[in-house]
Amino acid sequence: MSVSDVGFSLVSSRAVMPVRGVVVGSGRGELLEGLEGVVSGRGGPGVVWGSQGVSGVPGVVFVFPGQGHQWVGMAVELWDSSPVFAARMAECGRALSGWVDWDLEDVVRGVGGAPGLDRVDVVQPVLFSVMVSLAALWRSCGVVPSAVVGHSQGEIAAACVAGVLSLEDAARVVAVRSRVLRGLSGRGGMVVVGASRGEVEGFLEGWSGRLWVGVVNGPGSVVVSGEVGALEEFVGWCEGGGVRCWRLDVDYASHSPLVDEVSGELLGLLEGVVPSAGEVPFVSGLVGGVVEGEELGAGYWVRGLREPVLFEDAVRCVLGGGSSVFVEVSGHPMLGVGVEQTGGVCGVDVGFVGSLRRGEGGWGRFLLSLGEVFVRGVGVDWARVFVGGSRVGLPTYA
Template sequence: RAVILTPDHDTPLTPLARLTTHQPHPHLITAPEPAKPRKSVFVFPGQGSQWEGMARELLATSAVFAATMEECAGALAPHVDWDLPAVVSGAPDAASLDRVDVVQPALFSMMVSLAAVWRSYGVEPAAVVGHSQGEIAAACVAGVLSLDDAARIVALRSRALLRLAGRGGMMSVPLPQDEVRDRLDRWAGRLSVAAVNGPRSTVLSGEADAIGELHGELTGAGVKARIIPVDYASHSAQVDEIRDELADLLAGIAPRPAEVPLLSTVTGDWIPEGVTDADYWFRNLRDTVRLEDAVRRLLDEQYDAFLEMSPRPVLTVGLQETVDETGADAVVGGSLRREQGGLGHLLSSVAQAFVRGVHVDWAAHFTDTHAPHTDLP
């Protein structure tokens, strides 16, 4: 399989000629090996993939994206006092993405809208998986939560996190989780393993000063640890302070039967019917995110294409680490990149998945343009 993506009708001749002679070209997308049918997983990350203006281009160029974003704005409206389109398009007077109660609902809306665009091209997930707050979007796309319930969870839970702001921090450490845990004895009760994203991708959370101390120790030893720009500590003991508040805020959530299987990164197992209630969404915020375990489970069950639904890829490194360590033949890909938020880059991501075996219904994309089939030389 090969895809040529060009800005006009005259340009394809050169990349087509390069294809016949097995040479690369910027507009030519191929794969190193023949494509085989894939079982796709939509992956929804937590916080960290945001950037200013991340939805500006797609809102103007993708009708599916814009319509889904409008639905998300309507679902969020009863719970927020800011304008979603203004935030995701980077309007000058928009609420700041530095606020947890803004960035989490905004990212939720981005992820749900990106998933809708992928599906409009005929890319249907055989399963979904979500990381931390991303599991709310995953549950919505899976049909486990209605859009209204999902919007309520992400908006009210992120607002409750404001109580913890200024006291915590998080840090990404490129080391195996066991090696990281061995270093935590000095900060017992003050630091926790927040997430295990891959064999050498671990995230810590806890008290801000303890994060700073360990960061200094790690970087001094040559470890490229990175402070995550948040001022609260998800997946740590600090979250226990808002347990009762969340129980009240999220009472009445009505889980539904899954339309797409959802693998939990809280339990490491498939979500059974009726489990995603208020208590589950507290545990999703409090417990360690078991992404590596979830991916290994998916690989064992022959899922072999992991497509990240986000404004920029933040989980692909950990996903690829797990794929490489298991020796699986699996595809790992993203959707957009920072400052590359247009339909052109998204189509490139779809094409990258297609040449590796993911089913794409290209005719769906060309319906409005009446594009003809053309005989190739």
């Protein structure tokens, strides 16, 4: 009797109870240790458990972040261990090939001569590919979104996953838009501030016309975008006044009027992008609510680069629709604080789950994430995970 057979039998021949636990391990020893962690209540690195009604939750929302969740080697393990992920990454590579002068797999694997993730016109298409491929992996395990939410450039992946943009059009948008951004490199920046939007707008009165609110992540997290010199002054002012802030690793000022310089060029380059109605509701981080798919033509993607990201409003919209479990489809979770803060203000106990983590980019990490959504009441098709498993006799419940 193999471990795989035991796991398959548990998910295929046992009722799903309100109290659920999932143990992930690389062998019998780790799995027994994890089970002991469940029994004792002390948990462990490969253990998740929770209590949910067997009827499940109204729906799971896929969230796609902007730049920042990249790390060297983030997709290599999954590429080598998951046929579903590898196939979708290969499709993304083919879709990008007409718009970039580098190979997606070479960049991900760090092949000599390939450009690095320090270039905006490389990192954004790579992140897009990883997010789209992770979404395909979630779906292959039976976790299907009831809505998608994008954050900054993550909206491109969200639109693709929702069926609003074809993979080819989405690849074009992310490649062209990130290439145009290179023209703004070195002339701006962005700073996260731990305060509300109203507070930050008050802070910025002394830098009118030089700094702007670029992103509203949640009730206590705002990103300021603008000129390099003005940002240096602002950071010094924050530090002197005890206002928590930190710089983002970007050298351009997206989501600000400084983008106007390249807006006309970008609009022309994206002419011909044809959106459709889509298959999944698209909750826009640009307007903070549901947007019909046909509205996501070239003009939308120019506005999305220039105007503020209203992520908090988008999360409020989702919560108002009854969904409370969010899956961040990314290389490392970034948006959990904003989602949980917004849920707290709205009086909703949200569940937030990532996909991968820095330094943890393999099948085991993804299985643990599957377990995390399962114990929160989301349906998982475990039979697809235990491919080749056979049903065996197990002891009955006490």
